[in-house]
Amino acid sequence: MRKVIATGVLCLATMIAAAQYPGYTLLADDAAFVTRFSAASQKTSTIKSDFTQEKNLSLLADKIVSKGKFWFKKENKVRMEYTTPFQYLMIINGSDIYVKDSQKENKISAKSNKLFQQINTVIVECVQGKALQGSDFSTRIFEGSSSFLAELTPINKNMKSLFKNINLVIDKKDDAVSKIEMHEPSGDYTIISFVNRELNTTLSDALFAVH
């Protein structure tokens, strides 16, 4: 009887999970995925890409769309340059963050600005795939026809206050993150889609220089 109930609960959970992400099925065993994704991450030393960021304001039924260019270099260097509809540059180089808006440029020590550190570390770790292996999130992996979806749910209280969950869409073609969805507790969410991705091209360190 217990086995029947347990199987029923498992089936129900699988159905609910599948309904949550149409086109995706929950992987009961994600070991193969983890091995595959880790191997791909190991081989990826640089990423160069365009991106579109869509900030969805659920209660306002509105969204803010911005576009720009993205560069990543192992281990922990990221450059995000927003070009439209505003200009904004953010460089993350280890524990240093450099931001430049239309008025000022600022070097921020991630250690001195915890909120900034947490938000930006999440972006870097999501691109790297490190977020899947870290201890900040519990993970469920879903498989679709052309991509995997990794659902990351924060474990610690601090991270929970910032994000309800973060979803990474990983393209099966190159096993690279093609989309990051950051869901906030308020119901608002931001989707960053990476297009025209180029892996392992030569990127100068100067791109990530924090002055």
Added chain:
Amino acid sequence: MRCLLFISCLLGVMACSSAYQKMQKLNGDANCIESFSPSFSRALYSTKVNVVGKHLSGLLIIKTMPDSSIRMVFTNEAGFSFFDFGFRGDDFTVYHIVEQMDRKAVVKTLRKDFELILMQHIDEVSSNMLKDGREYYHVFQRKGDYYYYITDSACSKLIRMERWSRRKKVMEAIAVDYMMGIPDSIGIKHNNFDFTIELKRIYDHADQ
């Protein structure tokens, strides 16, 4: 550059401010101010905040909702929301605010600053008008706060806005270059501490 010019003008004007007690009291229709009331159907602003030596930038979206309330959401450029406020006359709602900003004094200051800009307290009951040289001060009172809208004699131009406590000026603001009822630039400067907000309208997908 234009924004810098506005802020410079604002600073110049502040230096010349005089005590309201000495002004001439007038009978007049203070509600001419309503013609300057902004109509934020939907507007996105590039936002710069300077507070006690710290600089913060982001995006502010202001939108009028179907129930005629005004919602205001401030996010950083990467899309993370700092606060989400709702204004409707004397009513104010905090829909969301990050823990780091969730301080009574911060919320109260932002609420009152934006209530001045959004002209949420314009009514006949509390209105008054004063004259100081060529400037006309349209005054609206809410509890211990005084909201001033300063115009020319014909009430054809809104020169600046100010908020006073019972004794002293707390802050002043400008809203300029209106297009379809939406100001292109907004500047806020506090008197009692180093705090400025600059908003410059940007046009995104929704405006195209």
